[in-house]
Amino acid sequence: MQQIGEFALSRVVESHVPFIDAATFLPQSTPEIIEANLDWLMPRFIDPESGMLIFTFQSYILRTPRHVILVDTCVGNDKHRPARPMWHMMNSNYLADLAAAGVTPEQVDFVMCTHLHVDHAGWNTRLVDGRWVPTFPNAKYIFARHEYGFWEERHQSGVEGAVPNIFEDSVLPVMEAGQAVLVDHDHQLDTGIWFEPAPGHTPGNVVLNLRSGDATAVLSGDVIHHPLQLVRPEWSSRACEDQVQSAVTRQALIECYCDTDTLLAPAHFAAPSTGHIVRKGDGFGYRLAGAD
Secondary structure (H helix, E strand, O other), rough: OOOOOOOEEEEEEEEEEEEEOOOHHHOOOOOHHHHOOOOHHHHOEEEEOOOOOEEEEEEEEEEEOOOOEEEOOOOOOOOOOOHHHHOOOOOOOHHHHHHHOOOOHHOOOOOOOOOOOOOOOHHHHEEEEEEEEEEOOOOEEEEHHHHHHHHHHHHHHOOOOOOOOHHHHHHHHHOOOOEEEOOOOOEEOOOOOEEEEOOOOOOOOOOEEEEEEEEEEEEEEOOOOOHHHHOOOOOOOOOOOOHHHHHHHHHHHHHOOOOOOEEEEOOOOOOOEEEEEEEEEEEEEEEEEEOO
């Protein structure tokens, strides 16, 4: 657990795996540049045996003096995801691990999704007696209005993109239960907790900013998937809806927080995930929180 002023930030991990090879996930990547950075990327961020990029799929738990907030909700159990075999009909220990971190579903006050991709909104719901119901019965689910509208329109049109549309089983039941709150993409939830638009990965993608006293952090979602994108910010993932805008947004975020005290909390960096963006040669690197 890390303190950000009066806020406490911790993680609950659904899975941590060598996930995908760089050439597939980052189509612009080159073996030469990867090889030149293996001294700091391997073994934590790139698996030495397979050469695959290591990803963590996790939620952040944010405790404030008044609220318990869950940021992004991973893949979820029992979800029909045949296009993603490793996520198809999962049966993980996510809720038990959440409880081990000191949080039961009933204690969550707010769920905040940086965007509505398959690996960020799955535990919004769980299967009970054959129906998808909100996993967190007392929570308000905060969705950026533009992001919600994009996926609602795609759901209604029946068009599938590069990422499975999980609107029907992981988003719509929350809306039907009256627990969804649609907000502007610069919405402030409470003093020191606010969304900031970060388009590109998805049209309504946001990051979550934290400020308490002199301490600051940014929960960056999928603006940066993997530390390789610090080496080359122009490398957008195949999962980005707008790869050009994604690169622009990523470059701006990196330059804003490089060599500052602001803690970066990315969605998928290998454990312990959080850290600081630093200058490294003619590009950027990463210093894990607590490292020298």
